[in-house]
Amino acid sequence: MAERLFRRMFPDDGFDTTVCDLEESFQEVAREKGFFYGKIWYLIQVLTALYLYVGLQIKGGLSMFKHNLKITLRNLRRNKGFSFINIFGLAVSFAVVIFIALFIRNELSFDRGNEHLDRMYTVMMSGEWKQQQWRQQHIISAAGLELSENIPEIVKYTRFSLQSNQALQYHDTGRGQDRNIMITGMTFAWVDPGMFEVFTYDFKAGNPEIVLDEPYSIVLIEEVAGNLFGNEDPIGKVVTLNNRYELTVTGVVKKPANSHLNLNAFASILTIRSIRGPDADRNYEYNSYPTYVLLPDEHDLEAVNEKIDTHMAAVYKRLGKPVVKFSLFPVSELYLSDILYQGNHGSKTLLWILFTIAIFIVIIAGINFINLSTARASTRAREIGIKKVIGVLRKKLTRQFLGESMFVALAALGTALGLAVLFLPAFNRVFTLDLSLKSLFEPGMFFCLVAGACIIGILAGLYPAVYLSAFQPVTVIRGDVTQGRKGTFFRKALIVFQFAVSIILIIGTLTIASQIRFARNKDLGFSAKNVVIFPQPQSGLFRRNLNSIKAELLRHPDIRKVSFSQGYPGRPWNNESIKIDEEYISFTHFSVDSDFADVYGLQLLEGRFLDLNRQSDHLRAVVINETAVRKFGLESPVGTHLPFTPRGNLTAFPVEEIEIIGVVKDFHCRSLHSEINPILISFNPDWMTHGGILYSGENLANVVGYAKEVWKRFAPGFPFEFSFLDQELPQMYAKDAVFEQVFFYAAGFSILIACLGLLGLTSYVAAKRTKEIGIRKVLGASLSQILILLSTEFTAAIILANLIAWPVAYYLMRKWLANFAYRIDLGIGIFALSALLALGVALITVGWQALKAASANPAHSLKYE
Amino acid sequence: MKLLSRTEEFILLSVLFLKEQAYSVLIRKHLNKVTGKTWSYGALFISLEQLVKKGYLKSSLTAPLRERGGRSKRIYTLTKDGHKALEEIKQIERKMWEAVLETDGG
Numbered sequence: 001m002a003e004r005l006f007r008r009m010f011p012d013d014g015f016d017t018t019v020c021d022l023e024e025s026f027q028e029v030a031r032e033k034g035f036f037y038g039k040i041w042y043l044i045q046v047l048t049a050l051y052l053y054v055g056l057q058i059k060g061g062l063s064m065f066k067h068n069l070k071i072t073l074r075n076l077r078r079n080k081g082f083s084f085i086n087i088f089g090l091a092v093s094f095a096v097v098i099f100i101a102l103f104i105r106n107e108l109s110f111d112r113g114n115e116h117l118d119r120m121y122t123v124m125m126s127g128e129w130k131q132q133q134w135r136q137q138h139i140i141s142a143a144g145l146e147l148s149e150n151i152p153e154i155v156k157y158t159r160f161s162l163q164s165n166q167a168l169q170y171h172d173t174g175r176g177q178d179r180n181i182m183i184t185g186m187t188f189a190w191v192d193p194g195m196f197e198v199f200t201y202d203f204k205a206g207n208p209e210i211v212l213d214e215p216y217s218i219v220l221i222e223e224v225a226g227n228l229f230g231n232e233d234p235i236g237k238v239v240t241l242n243n244r245y246e247l248t249v250t251g252v253v254k255k256p257a258n259s260h261l262n263l264n265a266f267a268s269i270l271t272i273r274s275i276r277g278p279d280a281d282r283n284y285e286y287n288s289y290p291t292y293v294l295l296p297d298e299h300d301l302e303a304v305n306e307k308i309d310t311h312m313a314a315v316y317k318r319l320g321k322p323v324v325k326f327s328l329f330p331v332s333e334l335y336l337s338d339i340l341y342q343g344n345h346g347s348k349t350l351l352w353i354l355f356t357i358a359i360f361i362v363i364i365a366g367i368n369f370i371n372l373s374t375a376r377a378s379t380r381a382r383e384i385g386i387k388k389v390i391g392v393l394r395k396k397l398t399r400q401f402l403g404e405s406m407f408v409a410l411a412a413l414g415t416a417l418g419l420a421v422l423f424l425p426a427f428n429r430v431f432t433l434d435l436s437l438k439s440l441f442e443p444g445m446f447f448c449l450v451a452g453a454c455i456i457g458i459l460a461g462l463y464p465a466v467y468l469s470a471f472q473p474v475t476v477i478r479g480d481v482t483q484g485r486k487g488t489f490f491r492k493a494l495i496v497f498q499f500a501v502s503i504i505l506i507i508g509t510l511t512i513a514s515q516i517r518f519a520r521n522k523d524l525g526f527s528a529k530n531v532v533i534f535p536q537p538q539s540g541l542f543r544r545n546l547n548s549i550k551a552e553l554l555r556h557p558d559i560r561k562v563s564f565s566q567g568y569p570g571r572p573w574n575n576e577s578i579k580i581d582e583e584y585i586s587f588t589h590f591s592v593d594s595d596f597a598d599v600y601g602l603q604l605l606e607g608r609f610l611d612l613n614r615q616s617d618h619l620r621a622v623v624i625n626e627t628a629v630r631k632f633g634l635e636s637p638v639g640t641h642l643p644f645t646p647r648g649n650l651t652a653f654p655v656e657e658i659e660i661i662g663v664v665k666d667f668h669c670r671s672l673h674s675e676i677n678p679i680l681i682s683f684n685p686d687w688m689t690h691g692g693i694l695y696s697g698e699n700l701a702n703v704v705g706y707a708k709e710v711w712k713r714f715a716p717g718f719p720f721e722f723s724f725l726d727q728e729l730p731q732m733y734a735k736d737a738v739f740e741q742v743f744f745y746a747a748g749f750s751i752l753i754a755c756l757g758l759l760g761l762t763s764y765v766a767a768k769r770t771k772e773i774g775i776r777k778v779l780g781a782s783l784s785q786i787l788i789l790l791s792t793e794f795t796a797a798i799i800l801a802n803l804i805a806w807p808v809a810y811y812l813m814r815k816w817l818a819n820f821a822y823r824i825d826l827g828i829g830i831f832a833l834s835a836l837l838a839l840g841v842a843l844i845t846v847g848w849q850a851l852k853a854a855s856a857n858p859a860h861s862l863k864y865e
Numbered sequence: 866m867k868l869l870s871r872t873e874e875f876i877l878l879s880v881l882f883l884k885e886q887a888y889s890v891l892i893r894k895h896l897n898k899v900t901g902k903t904w905s906y907g908a909l910f911i912s913l914e915q916l917v918k919k920g921y922l923k924s925s926l927t928a929p930l931r932e933r934g935g936r937s938k939r940i941y942t943l944t945k946d947g948h949k950a951l952e953e954i955k956q957i958e959r960k961m962w963e964a965v966l967e968t969d970g971g
Contacts, residue, residue: 049911
């Protein structure tokens, strides 16, 4: 390579002579001072020569740069309109890309606050069921203990026993006060003492290594501690959990910004041993304990997995449980994976979609740039022609234009940063995020931005640069610069592409919006109207007196019906399976009382509903839905007895057979994403989690107040929390709503940028044809005739864009809609609407310019003939 | 109206001295001997090319030579402009020194 550079120094093949001269000297030197010395001398000569040459080039380049810069600025100022559109269009797209980049970067940085992230794994259980692979993070609590005791590579471990809706109370008796401060709705977990050695938390108070070593100790996050204790030192204070257990605060931590865990407090799992016995946390039955382990710095993942799997297999075999596979999954990949867990979830799909959108937006903006630059060509024709006559090399011209586009790109970047600063707060608000621009100014990121802008500038500027520098001086000076046919075609094609992408995005937005609306308005088979839901408190008093509570509530004139159940439509709780004809069919289960059907508006088709007054209805009587009838293959379901062998040890049906007493109409117990399962409804007194109140629809405040009173009597100290069923249901589509937002804004930007491009092009075309228009007007053409003349070209382009966009959009939307078991049909309506929208916007843009051109005074335009 | 720099002047003078033998190796040797400083080929070649560009030197190739394995040598010769530039700089230097000596002597 050095030789190539060396060669370039002597354009008239002076290379040969130079090398020979050098060799001559080399011989001499070698003769005098020795061969080795000679070689070094030779090397030094070459290097110095290179060094000086490069320096010379740079000096030459610098002066050229200054000259070009002057010209660039002058051009930009002369064509203010175009330049503005160019820079602004690019800036908008850069800003969007910046936002997307910030978001993606944020998502990818989850859990990075953990010092040992590369050694952290979570234990997964997996297997195959009906030819489908499954895996879950929830395993038995004994697993963590078994593994830490038998696998030496497990340095530290912690399990999580997640508890939601907990209440912490602090009885403040300091400084002569006597008050209770209570926080409710807390999500916390019982964790092992090794918790903070696996996970890295920022401790404001307390020592991470020993905070949870004692039972009855608890660590709180800053906000909770602040709410409970104000400015007082939390360490050593006693809080009461759920009115039952007293825990001592041993530490305060800062809640990490980007963590897949969403917990507000951590209590020592050793407490459970004190409460329920030394083996209470060594359960081999219930799979509900996420477990995390820390491996040593150097570890062989394969080998450890082997050991773990072998050991657990042996354990399971010993217990007579069906064997499942155990393995480790890296925590660093947990947030974006599709593994279910309690906490904050990311979505790889969303990131990919955003990334694609960002790329598309950049492409569209780049296309705009190319279009505008080439369209402006004739205004620069004279400059180019003269330069060429003087003798400026075409290569130099190309480089000048490339420099110009890089300048524009960098200017756009600057503007984009300004826009980003301006709009970041709004952006954060709309998407409930907390992004900051700080990460942009890290040297690495900043360099990428600048380099990216330069690259885009070069790429987008390549075609215009080549195109412009190709002008022949003769044709230019003659004033003959008409756009080649190839040029127009290329430009039209770019516009079509831009609009096609915009149309796809519009169709996407409309489809998602209408699907969400459909989901919200569909008949769900049950009634969510006027239903108040509340979770049952962890209070024995409450649970023992459900009947009395119900009676009390019903005393209120506006309360119609009350029902206690496990789960409710929209929030199923229990899934089991029943063996029918040698096959296990899974079903969703609700444990309810007699009023369930009334409160939630279920429709009884055959037989009767549960009647808790009949003892025979307890535990073994079931009401099933239509799908169950179908799937179980029952002819006349009512009265049928089905043998029941539970799968696993935990079941709502601790009986040998169940009797079907009724059939209800199908209802969607989950979101419309899923098919309707067979549903079994029975009564099991131990399985209750919620209560539902059906009220008249009036006097809501009154009703709630009364319910609160009754609550206080049976659950003193527990806060009454309630929600409205018809407000809860739409939240099932939260993720889709996010998609909708993303598509909406993307479509908006895409159209904006496409229109900017169109605006630039049409104003140019209109300007170019002022003479023609002037003549036409003189000859008597009407305003509308001229408008039509100018718009037809672009209308055709838009229609073509539609034709291209429709099949693509159709395919993409079908794929997305497949997420829903119950979906809308992709009717022609949406497509037509998008087409009209795009057409309308384009026509307005074109029309405005055409109007300007058409209403120009012919006298003006024809003056300069 | 750029005056010759010292380096350029020395190079031109070397070429003038070497007459038709002025190629890079000999130029360099002469410069080394007279100035007492070691010149690198890099600087020399670059300056030579610059002088050619400025029109003070002409470069030409000799016929292929046997001792070079069939390749030519590149000989540099002074152009009329080169001569003029040397004259110019010589005059200016003389005048500068005269001015100094006048005031000194006065």
